[in-house]
Amino acid sequence: MEDFISSLPDGLLFHIISLLPFESAIQTIFLSTRWRFLWNLPLVQHGTKEDVPSAVSGFIANFDEHNPTRNTRRFRFHFGEYGLLSAILAPNNKLHLHFSAENMQNPTHFSWQIELNNPQNLSDHQPTPCTFFVKTLNLTSVNHLSSEAVSCMVSKFVLLENLNIIGCHGLESMSIDSDTKLLSLTIFDCPHLKSLHIRSYKLRTFLYRGKFPWFLPEFHFNLGNAMLDSRQGPAFNTFKICDFDRVLLTIKNSEILTLCKWTFEIDHNSYVMPNATKCSKQVRRCTKLQHLKVVKLEGFDNQDNEILLIERLRDIIAIEPLILSTSDGICLRNFIRVPSLDSHHPKVSHSLVSQEMYSYKFVQVKHNNQLCPKHGHMISS
Template sequence: MSRSTKRGRVSEIRDEDSLDRISSLPDELIGHILSFLPTVSALQTSLLSTRWRYLFTLTTSLSFDDREYYELSSHGNKTRNMGFVRKTRNMGFVRFVSGVLALHRVTSIQKFSLKLTHTHKYASSHLHLWINAAILKGVRHLDLYSFCQQISLPNCILCSQTLVRLEINSVMHQVDLKVPRLVCLPNLKVLKLCKVKYLDAESIRRFCVGCSLLKELVLIKCGLSTDHVRVSALALEKLTVYLCRGHVEIDAPNLASLSYLYTCSDVMTLLLKKSCSLTRVEVGFHSSEFYDPLGQYVLDLITGAQHVKELILTINALKLLTRLDDTQIPRYSKLESLHLDYCSCDTWKYVTFWLANSPQLETIVFNEGLLNAAACGTEQEHEWRPSMKLAPFSSNVKTIEVHQFEGGKMELLLLNYLLQNAGVLKKLILCKSGSMTMEEELQVSRELLMLPKTSKHCTIELK
C-alpha cells in the first residue's frame, strides 16, 4: 500500500472522528437530551452554532434555579454571548424565565422545577404567570422551592388534570395553602409538602377528596389544623409525617408504609384506622419527655405494629419500650427487617426480645453503632456485661449490619454475644467509622478472627 493511500485512509478516519454526530440528530431528540440539563445550561448550547440557537426551546423539562442564573450572569463578561443569551444576560431572572417560557415550543412538558433562593424579591404575579404556563403545557411533575420569602400559590395548581407529582418546599416561611372549594387532581399520585399550612380542617378534607388516586403523601413541618381532622385516603400506600402539628384521623385501608417523626415542640397525633395493612413502620421520637401522653401514643404505635415486615426505630423510640414489662411486649410474627439507630445498656434487652421472639426476622441493622457509651454512662458501661445481662436466644437472623463500628471493647463483647447465639447467621457486616486508623483496623481484624461463632457458615466483613 502506497504512502499516499495510507495518508488518505488516516485522513478519512480523522474526518469521521471529528464529525458532529449529535447535531445530525432530529430536533426533537436533541430537545429530549437537553431536558436532562438545567434550563440555563441548556440555553448555553445556543452558542454552539446557528443550528443550535433555538433547540433549547424543545426541551420537555424546564428547570429554573436563580442561583445558577446569577452565577452565570456574574461570569458573563468572560464568555462570548450571542442571540437570546446576549439579550437576557443582564435582564434579570424574572425576564429570563418569562423569555424562555415565551419562546418554548413544546406543548406538553414532563417536569417544571422552580427554585427561588436568591435575595431578589419576586412578585406573586410572576410566580402565578410561570405556574400557569406550566399547567397550560400539561406538566406532570411540578416542583416549587422557595427560600427567600413567603409565597402565595395560584388556584390552578389544585385543578390540574395532568399533574402526577406535586412538591412544594418553603424553607424560610410557612406557606398558607388556600384551598378552593373545588379541588380536582384526578391523576395526582405523589404529594410532598414542606412548611405548608392548611387554614382549616375543611380545607384538608376538600384536598383529600380531590386527590382520589393519591398513593404517597409526605408532610414536613406542616401545620394541618388545630381541630381534630378526619380524612379519607382510600388509595394511599405511603405516608411520611415529620415534625408536623395537628390531630388527624386517617382512613387509609391500603396504607403499607408509615414514617413518623416528632419532637415535643412539633406535635402531631396520627390515628390510623385498624383496617390499614402496614408492612413498614419508621418511628422517630426526638424528645427527652418519655412519660408524657404523647410518648404513650408513640409507644402504642410501636407495640401496635405487630404485623409489619420492616421496623425502623430511633434510640428514643426504642427507649420508650423500657416502660413495659416482659408480659406487655407483643410478638412480631411477620417482622423480617429491624433497623435501629444505636442502643444503650438498658435497651439491649429489647433488641434480644426481637431476636428471640420474631420468628421471621432475618436482618438487623444498627445505623449508628452497637452501643452508645454516652447513653449508658461511664459507671453503667463499666459494670454492664452482655453475657450476664442478656438472655440467650435462638433466631433465624441471617444478616447483621453495623454502621459506625469503632471496634471498642464493649462492641466486641456484644459481637461475641451475637455470634454465640445466632445459630444460622450468614453475614456480619461491619462498616468502620471514619476515625478508625489503619493500625486500629488491623488490631480489630485480629480480634474479630478470634471471636467464636456458632454458625459454621458465617462470614465477617470489615469495610
C-alpha cells in the first residue's frame, strides 16, 4: 500500500500529530524515516552574537515535550560570518551548547568570567521558564567571540548545579563565581588555560584535565570527588611547589581522588639531598589525608615506582588504606606489606624516608565486589 501521508508538507504533518494524544503521537517515529526526521528536525535561526542569550532562552522557554509542534530538542543558531551554535536539550534538565571551533592552531586568546546563581545579579530579571530549567550545562568550544554572550546567558540559570567546560581553545584565564548552587565543575582540554579562579563554597566535585594552571580557589572546598589529570605538566615555566599548596587543601578530605602522572612524579635525586631529613619532617607536620581508604595504582612502568610512591603516601595518610595495583585496568592485585624478617617473601624495596626495611607481595584479586567501597582513589602514571 502506497504511503501518501508521509509525503505531506511538514506543517500538515505537525497538525496531524497535534490531534493525537502524546502516547500515540510518539509512536509515529516507528512509521518511517520521514516521521523520525520530523521529530528530530532542528529549529534554525540567524542573528548576531549579541542575540545568542535571547535566542537560547527563547528556545528553552518554547520547549514543550508533550506538544509535537514545540518539542524540538535541537536548535541551530547562525551568527556573524562563520559562527554556529548547536544546542540540544537532553533528559534530566541537561543543556548541551556546542560552538563552531575556531582555528585550533592559532586561536585568539581571551579571558572568561562566569557568575552563577548570584541573587544580586538576578534581582533585575523577571523569572522566565529557562531560569527554572537548566541544572546541567555542557559548554564546548566557547571562544573569544562567544564567551561574553555565554556568560550573560549562564547568569540566568539560577538552578544550575553542574557545569562542564570542554575544548575551549584560546582560553587563558578563567574565573567562576557561584554563591549558591554549583555542586560540580568539570574543565577538560583547554590547552591554553594558565589561570583558574574558583569561588564556590558548595562545590563537591571538581574534575580537571589539561596542563596544570595557576589555581586560585577562594574557598577550601569540601570535595567528595576530585580529579587532577595534568600529565602534560604545568601551564607555565615558573611553577613552584608552593603553587600546589592550595590544591592540596582542596583535596585533603576527598572521598574519591584521582591524580595523574605529573602531579606526583617521583624525583629520585631528591632522596640524596642533604636536607632530605628536614623535608621529611616537614611532610609529617602537614595535614594528613584523613579519609583515604582505598588507593588504586594504574599504568606504572615498573613495580619499583609503584612501591616508591606507596612509601611516600604512607607518610601523608592517617589510616592504613587498601592498596590495589593494575597494569591493564582490569586485573587487580592487592599490595601487602610484610615484615622484612619474613624469609618467604623477597625484599623488594625499603623506605627511603624512615630507613626501615620492608618486603612486599602482590595478591591477585578474584572478586572485585569483595574489596571495599564503591569507588577507589586512583593514581595513574
